[in-house]
Amino acid sequence: MRVLWRSAAFVVLTLTHYLWFEMAYGLLPKNGQRLFFLRTRIYQSWGRRVARALGMTLNIKGTPPKPPYFFVMNHLSYVDILIAAINLPGAIFVAKHDLADWFLLGPMARRIDTIFVNRSSLSAVADVCERVDAALKAGYGVGMAPEATTSRGEGVLPFHPALLEPAVRLNVPVCYATLRYSTPPGEMPAFKIVNWWEDMTFQAHALRFLSVKSFEATVHFGDHLVTGTNRKILAKDLHQAISANFKPMVTAEGEPLDHLQ
Secondary structure: OHHHHHHHHHHHHHHHHHHHHHHHHHHOOOOOHHHHHHHHHHHHHHHHHHHHHOOEEEEEEOOOOOOOOEEEEOOOOOOHHHHHHHHOOOEEEEEEHHHHHOOOHHHHHHHOOOEEEOOOOOOHHHHHHHHHHHHHHOOOEEEEOOOOOOOOOOOOOOOOHHHHHHHHHOOOOEEEEEEEEEEOOOOOOHHHHOOOOOOOOHHHHHHHHOOOOOEEEEEEEOOOOEOOOOHHHHHHHHHHHHHHOOOOOEOOOOOEOOEOO
């Protein structure tokens, strides 16, 4: 019953907020402050309401950035989208191109101007740089996950320097955050039920995830900006900064370290 109720809640909330987006974009000037304000409010409302329906408690450390900004964080699950929606006002995200085809999330991602990137394309970086530049000049923030894939939470995976090229080319300081999930005693460990890292289809993982009674997401915003004139050095410095605040969710032997105390 929990899986069915949460599935229905997600569909209803997402469709409702998507329709609000369509109304806002249809009625207001494309580059006006009113659209910027409504876009932010609708996206944050969607994130908060879906998170509540899924049984998520959010623990925030530090101060989220204010737009315009260039932001990165580690990547553990598709649930990360909710954290970004709630905490990153005025955000436009850089995401893998296949997200555009996801059920419900794809149309919403396109509506909020997500920058889709095909990492196998050599021309993708130049296109991303142009769109990032346009987003920042329009007063938005830009967010991404340089790991480019999810993990089980043993540590922070290496960053892909190419994804940070826009920050270098545009000489934009980068803000960052570290994300981690926990579950209460008696629940399946978060690295197994929230993180999406196994060779498992989205549908199979979603059914498992929707069954969890509750979980906590902790996002720790960094206390300084990171700059670099070289994307490899910038990737290394950001990886070190995020890793410094990351508490492993699982040992190398597979023992959980993520239960709430």
